[in-house]
Amino acid sequence: MIDARDLRKEYGDFVAVEGSTFSVESGEVFGIIGPNGAGKTTTLKMLAGLLEPTAGEAEIADLDTQTTEMRERLGFLPEESPLYEEMTPVSYLEFFADLYDVPSDVAHQRMHDTLDELDLEHRDRKLGDMSKGMKRKVAIARSLINDPDVLVYDEPASGLDPLTTNYVIEFTEQLAEQGKTIVFSAHNLFHVESICDRVVIMNEGQIVARGDLEQLQDEYGETRYHVYTTVDVPEAAKENGHFVRVVGSMDAVEETRAAAESAGGTVVDIRTEESSLEEVFLNVAEAGTRGTRYVGEDAE
Numbered sequence: 408m409i410d411a412r413d414l415r416k417e418y419g420d421f422v423a424v425e426g427s428t429f430s431v432e433s434g435e436v437f438g439i440i441g442p443n444g445a446g447k448t449t450t451l452k453m454l455a456g457l458l459e460p461t462a463g464e465a466e467i468a469d470l471d472t473q474t475t476e477m478r479e480r481l482g483f484l485p486e487e488s489p490l491y492e493e494m495t496p497v498s499y500l501e502f503f504a505d506l507y508d509v510p511s512d513v514a515h516q517r518m519h520d521t522l523d524e525l526d527l528e529h530r531d532r533k534l535g536d537m538s539k540g541m542k543r544k545v546a547i548a549r550s551l552i553n554d555p556d557v558l559v560y561d562e563p564a565s566g567l568d569p570l571t572t573n574y575v576i577e578f579t580e581q582l583a584e585q586g587k588t589i590v591f592s593a594h595n596l597f598h599v600e601s602i603c604d605r606v607v608i609m610n611e612g613q614i615v616a617r618g619d620l621e622q623l624q625d626e627y628g629e630t631r632y633h634v635y636t637t638v639d640v641p642e643a644a645k646e647n648g649h650f651v652r653v654v655g656s657m658d659a660v661e662e663t664r665a666a667a668e669s670a671g672g673t674v675v676d677i678r679t680e681e682s683s684l685e686e687v688f689l690n691v692a693e694a695g696t697r698g699t700r701y702v703g704e705d706a707e
């Protein structure tokens with residue numbers, strides 16, 4: 408559904424995004440994560456046709472992202488979405504429906520259905536008088552007014568309280584269940600982990616790791632084994648009437664078993680724990696940065 412090939416964006420002599428190649432299948436939820444300044448917003452804006460790549464190209468459903476036809480099939484939610492303060496949610500959404508030539512009866516039904524799902528009241532209140540969470544919901548409704556197949560969401564839950572954040576993340580998940588293809592960036596890796604099928608990790612303008620969570624865990628994470636014993640063993644903690652020692656290898660599991668048996672006890676349970684996306688991310692970030700970021704500098 409989405410094909411990005413060798414995307415590059417330069418601002419003057421600064422390279423914000425370099426050699427970004429990835430594809431997103433129809434119906435997939437695809438996460439772009441990375442530290443501040445990694446190039447996530449720049450990538451998303453190139454996908455949404457709002458920024459022209461310096462080199463490379465992106466296509467959505469075989470349409471170049473710089474074309475109007477493609478933009479009509481896409482819903483973009485910017486990280487910051489300034490809304491027209493004097494408008495109400497209804498007049499604002501009507502305005503955008505008009506831009507997309509959505510017939511007004513269809514637009515009304517659609518906007519109220521979306522606002523119902525988002526639980527947004529006070530639809531005739533001025534946007535300037537609304538809370539940040541309410542404004543975000545209106546911005547989300549705007550991204551859906553043309554009933555797009557593809558959604559590009561930049562930090563959909565940025566700056567929202569935990570309750571509204573959950574609402575927005577669950578809503579995004581529902582959109583995926585309805586068959587929308589979603590590309591989004593987020594700093595909260597727990598959210599990414601909970602709804603993304605695949606992820607790319609960006610650092611300093613480049614994709615430095617990619618895959619589904621299992622692949623990323625295999626490559627950059629570690630398995631921890633929680634070994635439960637009936638007797639105390641070195642480095643064990645007491646837990647619910649047993650002792651538990653957390654180790655990082657099967658050899659250490661066997662050592663723990665031997666220690667328990669020599670103290671007259673046994674191993675009663677072994678549970679495995681995989682790295683979270685957050686740990687994977689930190690491991691990838693620690694693995695190093697690329698060092699050069701300016702046009703003309705030799706890559707290291």
Ligand SMILES: Nc1ncnc2c1ncn2[C@@H]1O[C@H](COP(=O)(O)OP(=O)(O)OP(=O)(O)O)[C@@H](O)[C@H]1O
Nearest residue numbers: 418421422423441442443444445446447448449450
């Ligand atoms: N218009 C611009 N002119 C010059 N540099 C820019 C411009 N827009 C972005 N940059 C730079 O490009 C780099 C990537 O920015 P981008 O906004 O894509 O990062 P990001 O990963 O989305 O960061 P964040 O997580 O902080 O939102 C940053 O170093 C930023 O300062």
